[in-house]
Amino acid sequence: xSLNKVLIIDDEPxxxxxxxxxxKYSGFDMLTAIDGFDGLKLAESEVPNLILLDLMMPGIxxxxxxxxxxxxxxxxxxxxxxxxxxxxxTEETQxxxxxVNDFIQKPFTPAHLIEIIKKHIQKSDS
Amino acid sequence: xxxESWSFEDFIEFLPVGIIIFGSDLQxxxxxxxxxxxxxxxxxxxxxxxxxxxxxxxQFYSFIASFIKYxxxxxxxxxxxxxxxxxxxxxxxxxxxxxxSIIIITDATSVNSLEKIRxxxxxxxxxxxxxxxxxxxSSINFMSTIAANEISADHAExxxxxxxxxxxxxxxxxxxxxxxxxxxxxxxxxxxxxxxxLSRVIDNALTTLFNTVSPLTKNRQRIHxxxxxxxxxIADEKKLSNIFFILLxxxxxxxxxxxxxxxxxxxDTSTATIVIKDYGIGISEENISNIFTKxxxxxxxxxxxxxxxGLSLFFAxxxxxxxxxxxxxxxKEHSGSVFTLTLNVGASANV
Numbered sequence: 001x002s003l004n005k006v007l008i009i010d011d012e013p014x015x016x017x018x019x020x021x022x023x024k025y026s027g028f029d030m031l032t033a034i035d036g037f038d039g040l041k042l043a044e045s046e047v048p049n050l051i052l053l054d055l056m057m058p059g060i061x062x063x064x065x066x067x068x069x070x071x072x073x074x075x076x077x078x079x080x081x082x083x084x085x086x087x088x089x090t091e092e093t094q095x096x097x098x099x100v101n102d103f104i105q106k107p108f109t110p111a112h113l114i115e116i117i118k119k120h121i122q123k124s125d126s
Numbered sequence: 127x128x129x130e131s132w133s134f135e136d137f138i139e140f141l142p143v144g145i146i147i148f149g150s151d152l153q154x155x156x157x158x159x160x161x162x163x164x165x166x167x168x169x170x171x172x173x174x175x176x177x178x179x180x181x182x183x184x185q186f187y188s189f190i191a192s193f194i195k196y197x198x199x200x201x202x203x204x205x206x207x208x209x210x211x212x213x214x215x216x217x218x219x220x221x222x223x224x225x226x227s228i229i230i231i232t233d234a235t236s237v238n239s240l241e242k243i244r245x246x247x248x249x250x251x252x253x254x255x256x257x258x259x260x261x262x263x264s265s266i267n268f269m270s271t272i273a274a275n276e277i278s279a280d281h282a283e284x285x286x287x288x289x290x291x292x293x294x295x296x297x298x299x300x301x302x303x304x305x306x307x308x309x310x311x312x313x314x315x316x317x318x319x320x321x322x323x324l325s326r327v328i329d330n331a332l333t334t335l336f337n338t339v340s341p342l343t344k345n346r347q348r349i350h351x352x353x354x355x356x357x358x359x360i361a362d363e364k365k366l367s368n369i370f371f372i373l374l375x376x377x378x379x380x381x382x383x384x385x386x387x388x389x390x391x392x393x394d395t396s397t398a399t400i401v402i403k404d405y406g407i408g409i410s411e412e413n414i415s416n417i418f419t420k421x422x423x424x425x426x427x428x429x430x431x432x433x434x435x436g437l438s439l440f441f442a443x444x445x446x447x448x449x450x451x452x453x454x455x456x457x458k459e460h461s462g463s464v465f466t467l468t469l470n471v472g473a474s475a476n477v
Contacts (some may be wrong), residue, residue, distance in 0.1 A: 012257055012261070014258070014261045015257065015260060015261055018261045018264050018265045018268070019264065021265075021268070022264060022265075022268045025268070025272065056253065085253055085256035085257050085260060086253065106256060106257070106260035107256065107259050107260035107262075107263035107264065107296055108260070108263070108264060109263065109264065109267045110264055110267050110268045110271060111267070111271070113264070
């Protein structure tokens with residue numbers, strides 16, 4: 001079974017486009033969602049192997065999307081990487097560190113992004 | 127009745143500021159009415175409970191608890207409570223065997239509402255700049271990885287210049303953000319001192335240094351470490367690694383290509399002292415008092431070629447102050463510089 005399906009949830013169209021281009025080139029199957037509501041629907045219907053989740057989004061923010069993903073038995077075990085330009089405070093990191101698998105600060109280099117994604121996809125496979 | 131015959135409680139009741147006095151166990155020893163008005167705390171709650179158990183007092187509790195825990199002598203913070211901005215100053219008072227903390231509270235709402243608007247505005251600008259830069263950074267790096275073998279030397283050079291300038295923009299934005307956090311009094315929310323291994327922090331800084339600085343200085347043989355590297359200290363790991371990076375990078379940059387850089391570590395009962403010594407160009411006597419000032423850059427041949435903003439030592443000093451440590455510099459022109467850091471020592475079992 002392929003373990004390469006990655007969902008990005010981000011309200012910035014160019015971040016979605018450039019990140020999925022980079023990850024497609026590295027062999028990942030990409031799904032993109034422009035807001036949290038779309039992201040939750042896609043996560044449930046497609047059950048990706050990993051989710052990259054932005055925090056500051058209109059409508060429903062990243063932390064609320066995370067809570068809904070963890071409540072739903074279909075999506076609860078999908079690894080989630082927080083993927084944001086916002087600096088998280090130590091309180092946020094402590095509060096959410098048990099629910100998220102990693103944090104990637106934007107801007108990021110493709111090599112760093114791919115390394116982190118591979119680490120968590122392999123972990124959830126084993 | 128003359129003021130000499132007043133009790134302490136009478137006296138604090140007449141002060142125009144809120145006063146709460148805590149014992150070392152965080153129990154309230156005394157308070158005045160103004161403190162109740164400002165904080166909106168129920169008097170019974172204040173006397174009967176530990177303040178950690180009072181609803182809505184989390185930020186206030188965290189300020190007092192970290193002040194008492196890390197044995198600061200004095201501290202100041204603006205806390206949002208009861209729909210007000212309260213400026214809280216803490217002062218430790220020791221007499222004989224007892225140690226109490228006096229918290230003086232004043233209403234700073236009008237000043238801080240404006241400050242909050244300014245803070246939100248700058249934060250939004252920083253975030254708005256970072257988002258397009260993120261797309262630029264990843265796309266340019268992606269191009270250089272996949273196209274490296276397919277483009278001409280001129281195109282490769284243009285791409286490489288673009289990467290280096292995008293990196294520079296990222297660094298400037300990081301510096302602006304840090305400056306904004308420090309000047310707005312928000313930096314402490316990103317710094318949480320806890321027990322960490324000193325050797326790990328020094329290793330992190332050296333790894334970053336040898337991965338990023340110019341090849342001329344990539345000579346690990348220049349580093350000499352002595353003393354108790356297995357110490358556990360109380361600090362924020364990421365920020366302390368940055369501080370070591372700044373100090374070591376300077377030591378390398380401002381001294382000859384083969385000149386040694388020495389790190390020595392010692393401790394007494396509660397304090398670790400880390401000394402970083404180089405044998406480089408040093409700092410002139412008239413300029414040494416300015417080196418921790420923001421945007422200050424000494425006029426020397428190395429700085430003429432460098433691109434920095436003159437912020438790194440200002441950041442180092444601000445971060446170390448927030449970890450309840452200290453930083454000092456002694457230097458002699460043409461002989462070298464000695465930076466001395468002190469930090470609280472932690473129990474190794476907690477690492």
